[in-house]
Amino acid sequence: MNKGKLVVIGGDAAGMSAASKVRRAQPDREIVVFERGKHTSYAACGMPYYIAGQVSDSDQLIARKPEVFREKQNIDVRILHEVIKIDTEGRRVEVKNLEDNRTFWESYEELLIATGASPIRPDFEGIESDGIFGLSTLQTGIDVFDYIEKNSPKRAVIVGGGYIGIEMAEALLDLDMKVTLFDMAPQVMTTMDKDMADLIADYMRDSGVDLYLNEKLEKFESKNGTVTSVKTDKRNEDADLVILGMGVNPNTALTDGTPIEAGVKGAIKVNKKLQTTVPGIWAAGDCSESYHLIKKEQTWIALGTVANKHGLVAGINLSDGDMEFPGVCGTAITKFKELEISRTGLSEKELEESGIKFKTATIESRTRSGYYPGSDKITVKLIAEESSGKVLGGQIVGFPGSAKRIDTIVTAITAGMTAQNIVDLDLSYAPPFSPVWDPVQTAARRLV
Amino acid sequence: MNKGKLVVIGGDAAGMSAASKVRRAQPDREIVVFERGKHTSYAACGMPYYIAGQVSDSDQLIARKPEVFREKQNIDVRILHEVIKIDTEGRRVEVKNLEDNRTFWESYEELLIATGASPIRPDFEGIESDGIFGLSTLQTGIDVFDYIEKNSPKRAVIVGGGYIGIEMAEALLDLDMKVTLFDMAPQVMTTMDKDMADLIADYMRDSGVDLYLNEKLEKFESKNGTVTSVKTDKRNEDADLVILGMGVNPNTALTDGTPIEAGVKGAIKVNKKLQTTVPGIWAAGDCSESYHLIKKEQTWIALGTVANKHGLVAGINLSDGDMEFPGVCGTAITKFKELEISRTGLSEKELEESGIKFKTATIESRTRSGYYPGSDKITVKLIAEESSGKVLGGQIVGFPGSAKRIDTIVTAITAGMTAQNIVDLDLSYAPPFSPVWDPVQTAARRLV
Secondary structure (H helix, E strand, O other): OOOOOEEEOOOOOOHHHHHHHHHHHHHOOOOOEEEEOOOOOOOOHHHHHOOOOOOOHHHHOOOHHHHHHHHHHHEEEEOOOOOOEEEOOOOOOEHHHHHHOEEEEEEEEEEOOOOOEEEEEOOOOOOOOOOOOOOOOHHHHHHHHHHHHHHOOOEEEOOOOOHHHHHHHHHHOOOEEEEEEEOOOOOOOOOOOOOOOOOHHHHHHHHHOOEOOOOOHHHHHEEEEEEEEEOOOOEEEOOEEEEEEOOEEEOHHOOOOOOOOOOHHHOOOOOOOOOOOOOOEEEOOHHEEEOOOOOOEEEOOOHHHHHEEEEEEHHHHOOOOOOOOOEEEOOOOEEEEOOEEEEEEEEEEEEEEEEOOOEEEEEEEEEOOOEEEEEEEOEEEEEEOOOOOOEEEEEEEEOOOOHHHHHHHHHHHHOEEEEHHHHHOOOOOOOOOOOOOOOHHHHHHHHO | OOOOOOOEEOOHHHHHHHHHHHHHOOOOOOEEEEEEEOOEOOOHHHHHHOOOOOOOHHHEEEOHHHHHHHHHHHHHEEEEEEEEEEOOOOEEEEEEOOOOEEEEEEOOOOEEEEOEEEEOOOOOOOOOOEEHHHHHHHHHHHHOOOOOOOOOOOEEEEEEEOOOHHHHHHHHHHHOOOEEEEEEOOOOOOOOHHHHHHHHHHHHHHHEEEEOOOEEEEEEEEEEEEEEEEEEEEEEEEEEEEEEOOOOEOOOOOOOOOOOEEEEHHEEEOOOOOOOOOEEEEEEEHEEEEEEEEOOOOEEEOOOOHHHHHHHHHHHOOOOOOOOOOOOOOOOEEOOOOEEEOOOOOOOOHHHHHHEEEEEEEEEEEEOOOOOOOOEEEEEEEEOOOOOEEEEEEEEEEEOHHHHHHHHHHHHOOOEEEEEHHHOOOOOOOOOOOOOHHHHHHHHOOOO
């Protein structure tokens, strides 16, 4: 069954995964993708490593270029084309060609909105100065890289201690800058509990980051239009480069004034099939909601893995299949220099808010057998429902070999396992890989 | 409830875990442990790394020494005491003090047999020559280390390409020996399927191991009582050090002629509570059977993790608790130089024998995002039941960061997940850790 012309807004992970999936199922269908930037299907998560010089060419971050989609998959990808209006009644979108500024209408039978998310840029004095960057599209990463190449900044200020803030702190330290990081919260990584986040903060400070928590940004000062310092409620810090890591918002301006409803945190409201509230219109990736497996409600999580899975599910439903998005656990992973960080499920903070009674175990163990070379510290926190013992969340902070262990916890949570079930698992052990009891099991043993 | 005097035969992982667990639950109970060697609670799996010089002192392999058990836990551990007879009628064991060769009888209310396993030493001509070693107790590892120190062997032959064979090949290459490995099977690592084992064999050959498969050992030649060469059905290989890695057998001579029945592969028959066929007598660790979660029958697996869990379960049941051994999946992990190797569940070979219809996917992916420094090859094989899609087995061969991913498969198999369930998992992704789709999921996607 060919449902007619498909228009996709946004040519990154979700949009292009969906378009590719539809193409494989429906070789003859007309598929048009409008992308306002120059790039398609890129690894936004790789930008900090590109900026640090660990990835030699920004092209390496691109999984597939527009011309490849056009030539190999017969997908009509039009870069530098921005959709500026959706006419849900008339089943058409208004598109602006950013090269010649001309606009035109394009009709659709089905529409997929995959517009992504953008960094929050609060309305502080001086925020439009040169040298202040958020990271979202590949182009923003290239812009930061080029700015550093051209201006050789020495003093960097990062605002926000989340994933982007932490990864950029590593990148800019690698480039021998003096790095200062501010966060208004009393901890970095607010998706983790404070005890675990404190381990990260200590290590960041030991590694040379000037880390100031509980500090509110007030304004940016500039000279000749270029940033010179960052003022908080407690200090004034010189800066010739500023990175904004204050989170992202879903790109949903297009749906304002349409019957396409907004949901959690302003993301586009979707059901598990990724249908919006308007028949024939779908949404996927960072701009749309996701089902949370543990909270058992819609949530909003902007992450590459989720965007890819959304794209797959939307692509199946847009062609001949029928699939529900399986849901997220809230899994995330990152690192700062040698320190690996991961989390999944609900934190203590989230559980307190939800009113679920829980118990927690936090243990310190080793990444390998204690006597094996390279064995190092790993801290694992496990949280389980008090009544049932069911594991609801996990957090890991530790040295190489630590963070990917979160996948065991993700799988256990998804399966509804208790802490005892985790103790019982026949996990792998050999001295180069683990103590006899894997640290995840050591934490679980404290809960039974 | 204190069930009276507990005697434990064997002072390594299973025996000492059980004794410690009983002690915590029953502070006043009399607990006697007889250990025929000099060491207790040691990490036998660490021996190859000790021999290679990566672990500076054999004491580092010892988790807890006999005097610590005596002083801190009031457990009467008697090293260099060998139990030579079990009198099940009289509820007593005959013990030989190996220092003065005197024997005595010791009574028990309950008995735990944790005698471990020993390397197979087939009755080949010359096998008793000096310079030929199996690895089992910590002392055997120390013996190999000391022999190398004293004799500086240059040409090593390893017989058997299983875990011990592979780990010792790495260790002896590290010591700059010429290393030859023979196996009578057409592949190394017979617990894996041949396609995966071939990846290992290729890498071993590339790393300088002279690897000969399909070769049968015929005899050892020696001069003045010391080994000089190994003769197979195809060649004669000079050797001044030989390591036997031909597998192990459970140490069950003690139960011969008693009503304590033997089970799978001659291991002591136990139920899930680790009770033998004689009331009041328990068995745990490498000498006893284990329940196999997927085969749903008793099996025999000699591994440190299993021994530790056996010890815990036996300890609980011997004191005031009630616990069943949760079962094994057949998980194992090792490495050869940079190549990591792991497996769990059933192999194609095992499934063919069982008559279960299955489907298989083998994929090649990357350990990290392709553009991230250090990204390298990983091969994942997943096997699922044809009718239900339930995952039944997994095998991984790849470079650093590969093998511990088996734990995700272990957890999924234990939970009864299908390949689609694995695709649906919210596994962790960031460029330093994984491609967007974890390689385990990439394999699972091929099965749905």
